Amino acid sequence: MDLPRTFTIRESGHRVHNPFTEEDLATLGRALRLEPGTPILDLACGSGELLCTWARDHGVTGTGVDISTVFLAAAHARAAELGVADRVGFVHGDAAGHVAPEPVGLAACVGATWIGGGVAGTVELLARSLRPGGMLLIGEPYWRREPPDRAAVEGCHASSRDDFRDLPGLVEHFGELGWDVVEMVLADQKGWDRYAAAQWLSVRRWLDANPDDELAPRMRAELDTAPTLHVRYQREYLGWGVFALMRR
Numbered sequence: 084m085d086l087p088r089t090f091t092i093r094e095s096g097h098r099v100h101n102p103f104t105e106e107d108l109a110t111l112g113r114a115l116r117l118e119p120g121t122p123i124l125d126l127a128c129g130s131g132e133l134l135c136t137w138a139r140d141h142g143v144t145g146t147g148v149d150i151s152t153v154f155l156a157a158a159h160a161r162a163a164e165l166g167v168a169d170r171v172g173f174v175h176g177d178a179a180g181h182v183a184p185e186p187v188g189l190a191a192c193v194g195a196t197w198i199g200g201g202v203a204g205t206v207e208l209l210a211r212s213l214r215p216g217g218m219l220l221i222g223e224p225y226w227r228r229e230p231p232d233r234a235a236v237e238g239c240h241a242s243s244r245d246d247f248r249d250l251p252g253l254v255e256h257f258g259e260l261g262w263d264v265v266e267m268v269l270a271d272q273k274g275w276d277r278y279a280a281a282q283w284l285s286v287r288r289w290l291d292a293n294p295d296d297e298l299a300p301r302m303r304a305e306l307d308t309a310p311t312l313h314v315r316y317q318r319e320y321l322g323w324g325v326f327a328l329m330r331r
């Protein structure tokens with residue numbers, strides 16, 4: 084089991100695989116007022132930037148789970164680079180159904196709620212790893228503006244308008260599930276640009292270095308349209324944020 088290569092080509096230059104800048108991630112880490120030693124579980128941890136930087140900055144410990152061998156190799160390298168390899172660990176595997184062997188103080192799924200079949204299922208999954216009084220983190224898109232037509236929905240990589248809520252609807256949904264929203268950091272359009280636009284240079288450099296790769300025609304076609312699609316749709320219509328939740 085591994086992440087398709089198209090993703091690792093596009094996101095080879097990313098430390099955070101979401102529309103969150105490194106500054107946004109640091110802001111969130113500070114906002115949560117984490118106690119040193121807090122154990123964290125990060126499901127679909129990507130390249131482990133959350134765990135590695137928060138271990139360095141806040142003295143937390145933790146485990147990340149992801150299906151991408153490429154991203155996990157980057158996570159191991161980053162942990163070594165930041166001198167936190169003794170405090171964070173990474174597991175290759177399917178995060179769907181993953182429960183920590185020991186309850187944690189913070190359980191996160193940042194930008195991958197499909198692992199639990201949506202927001203509700205992912206909240207339920209993360210809660211199974213949480214110790215009493217602990218906190219969940221959910222990173223999730225929301226409609227920043229109502230998509231006017233099918234092209235806007237598809238341009239935001241959604242299959243239907245109902246894939247996402249608007250921001251009030253999402254915040255309300257957490258309440259309906261029985262959780263207080265106790266903090267949030269929202270991405271802005273600059274964050275979307277860092278996530279999306281950084282992919283274009285990675286794809287272009289990869290194309291230049293791998294013209295005969297079987298994926299080259301597909302990646303070439305993607306680069307032809309990705310910038311226009313981004314500025315027309317995703318950048319305008321989609322918001323994204325990380326929400327911190329505590330059980331009511």
Ligand SMILES: C[S@@+](CC[C@H](N)C(=O)[O-])C[C@H]1O[C@@H](n2cnc3c(N)ncnc32)[C@H](O)[C@@H]1O
Nearest residue numbers: 099100127128129149150151177178193194195
């Ligand atoms: C949008 S990225 C977010 C990564 C990370 N949370 C971050 O913010 O940088 C989604 C991640 O989910 C991982 N992923 C997708 N399906 C998964 C699954 N079933 N189990 C574990 N990881 C999964 C991908 O490999 C990718 O790293």
